Amino acid sequence: MQKYSVFSLIKNALTNHQNWDVVWRDPEPKKEYEAIIIGGGGHGLATAFYLAKYYNMKNIAILEKGWIGGGNVARNTTILRSNYMHDANSLFYDHGMQMWKDLSQELNYNVMYSPRGILNLAHSDAQLNAYARRGNSMRLNGIDVSLIGREEVKKMIPFADFTSNARFPIFGGLLQPIGGTARHDAVAWGYARAADDMGVDIIQHCEVNGFDIENGKLTGVQTSRGNIKTKKVGLCVAGSTSLLAEKLNMNLPMEAHVLQACVSEPVKPLLDGVVTFGAGHFYCSQSDKGEMVMGGDLDGYNSYAQRGNLPTIQHVLTEGVALFPNLSRLKILRTWGGVMDMSMDGSPIIDKTHIEGVYLNCGWCYGGFKATPVSGLTFAHTIANDTPHDLSIPFRLDRFNTGHLLDEKGLGTKTWIS
Amino acid sequence: MKKALEQKLGLVDMLEIKCPYCGDRSQNEFSYGGDATVKRPELNSEVNDLEWDSFVYYRDNPRGKHLELWHHISGCRQWFKVHRNTATHEIIQTLEMQEDL
Ligand SMILES: Cc1cc2nc3c(=O)[nH]c(=O)nc-3n(C[C@H](O)[C@H](O)[C@H](O)COP(=O)(O)OP(=O)(O)OC[C@H]3O[C@@H](n4cnc5c(N)ncnc54)[C@H](O)[C@@H]3O)c2cc1C
Ligand SMILES: [Zn+2]
Secondary structure, three states: OOOOOHHHHHHHHHOOOOOOOOOOOOOOOOOEEOEEEEOOOHHHHHHHHHHHHHOOOOOEEEEOOOOOOOOHHHOOOOEEOOOOOOHHHHHHHHHHHHHHHOHHHHHOOOOOOEOOOEEEEEOOHHHHHHHHHHHHHHHHOOOOOEEEEHHHHHHHOOOOOOOOOOOOOOOEEEEEOOOEEOOHHHHHHHHHHHHHHOOOEEEOOOOEEEEEEEOOEEEEEEEOOEEEEEOOEEEOOHHHHHHHHHHOOOOEOEEEEEEEEEEEOOOOOOOOOEEEEOOOOEEEEEOOOOOEEEEEEEEEEEOOOOOOOHHHHHHHHHHHHHHOHHHHHOOEEEEEEEEEEEEOOOOOEEEEOOOEOEEEEEOOHHHOOOOHHHHHHHHHHHHHHOOOOHHHHHHOOOHHHHOOOOOOOOOOOOOOOO | OHHHHHHHHOOOOOOEEEEOOOEEEEHHHOEEEEEOOOOOOOOOOOOOHHHHHHHHOOEOOOOOEEEEEEEOOOOOOOEEEEEEEOOOOOEEEEEEOOOOO
16 A cells, blocks of 8 residues: 655656555455455444454455445545443444544545544533543443533634523533544545555445345345355445345334534534534534534434435534524535434344344444444444454344343434434 | 326425325424334233333334324324335335324
């Protein structure tokens, strides 16, 4: 692999950037692989990379029905955080946060990891108390976080509505300083380039349509580009998981829902961190290009359309303007949607299945981007060793039968109630 | 006809749902109630764990036609069924609760 550095940049500048290597190859599928990962989103790419890096598997393919960076990995609002209350979630996501720190170096690709802080606002005493409790649980798990008062919040975001007319006055907030953002498509491209460098075949425009199973054991997959033999397959298809699971005669505790986001026209630096509104579902950060990146609720009904409707956007932006009145003067540049794999307790599923050689990675809901590195690592472990990683034991599928749910938000199974 | 086509092509800004009691109304007046095919196990019958878990957690989650519950919460406040395509957002039919497809 051609190493990216300031020297390679200068060298290539001298030749008008005509001599850069391709970032990853475009190989024909082989007849057989040691392991196949379905889905070339962040989780699939990271899984293949760590399989090659730590588990000494070299003959691996990623099969992607579209193109790298066409799914949720490049549709999300790039927020990284580990401000969870349950131990299982805290420990898992915080391991992920540690991995982000060195990811650019590890991949030799600038993923633009930016720990700019995430601030959850509270709009009542009760909410501030709940945040104090959450903050304490986080600290017990060794995660740095602080509860801050109204005056401190005002220093951070002076343009929020601090007038006496504010519909939802700001009481304070919970600040996780290490939370922040990363450039989503750089994460996809960086993992793809690094995996390719380790010999992983990235095969785009190759849809998996079925599985070959003999005596309860996987022997291969059927794809739009022919049948391919393999003894191990990992599903990393996010919103499409139920569709492939059906081919395995599996019903999953999951529903597909569309989540939208939008960006405003670019403006000068206004907001340096990530802020979430506490009186509804609205969150906001500013991209390096200057666009205000905003999101909120699911559209609220089952959907496989990568597109939503206006009422949700209107609702989200109404909340946005209640918090930041100056947003009302901006124009929206674009809106888009992605299909979420909403699990029935809001937490992910990383596990083996009843079929030998078939592994499952799904249920990321609207929060899987931040978990890309740690999901890849723990899923690679699960596939290579045929047993869960210590960090992902609580995310096994059988929790829905044993009652060990990880319902962080206390919403129950009505995932569309955000 | 034109409306149905627009809905099929995804050219509409919001869903227009035909409440069986009130007629066509904007999506804003409704709230969603989930998969209408999920059946609660019979009362007073022997229910094993698997049946109970299936009822509570497991869903068919189809891409395509989906029978679901909606509530005309800012209208007549009746619950009813909607037969809708989850890939195109097209609404095929709406039914009263006691009606079947
Ligand atoms: C609007 C929005 C905002 C979000 N904001 C955040 C956020 O701020 N922070 C956060 O942590 N998370 C966020 N998320 C969630 C996050 O994006 C997802 O949880 C995560 O990206 C899912 O994993 P992935 O990257 O592997 O998915 P994807 O990129 O969707 O990858 C799955 C891939 O599988 C492919 N595939 C599907 N079926 C097949 C098949 N049969 N054969 C071959 N390939 C197939 C798809 O084409 C796709 O490329 C957001 C999501 C959306 C839509
Ligand atoms: Zn009505």
